[in-house]
Amino acid sequence: MKIDIPVWKKYTLSIEEAAEYFRIGRSRLREIASENPDADFILSNGNRIQIKRKKFEEFIDNASVI
Incomplete structure (x- = not known):
């Protein structure tokens, strides 16, 4: 049984x-x-990159250009 969690x-x-x-x-x-x-905001799972959502939101809030 797969549980779908909203993004x-x-x-x-x-x-x-x-x-x-x-x-x-x-x-x-x-x-x-x-x-x-x-x-x-980066979490590596083997060769997969995972983005920590809230930390990346903070990163974007403080960035002037992406």
Whole structure:
């Protein structure tokens, strides 16, 4: 049985989910992750990148350009 959790309630988002949620391209999100490997909004699960939703929201709030 699979439980569907709404994106706005998830703690972490996949690149695809984050791209749709934040309306930022997948390639740009991967660039941001590679440019900020030690950022607190990045969680690596093996070779998969997960975006911590609330932390990334804070990052975007403080950014002037994405």
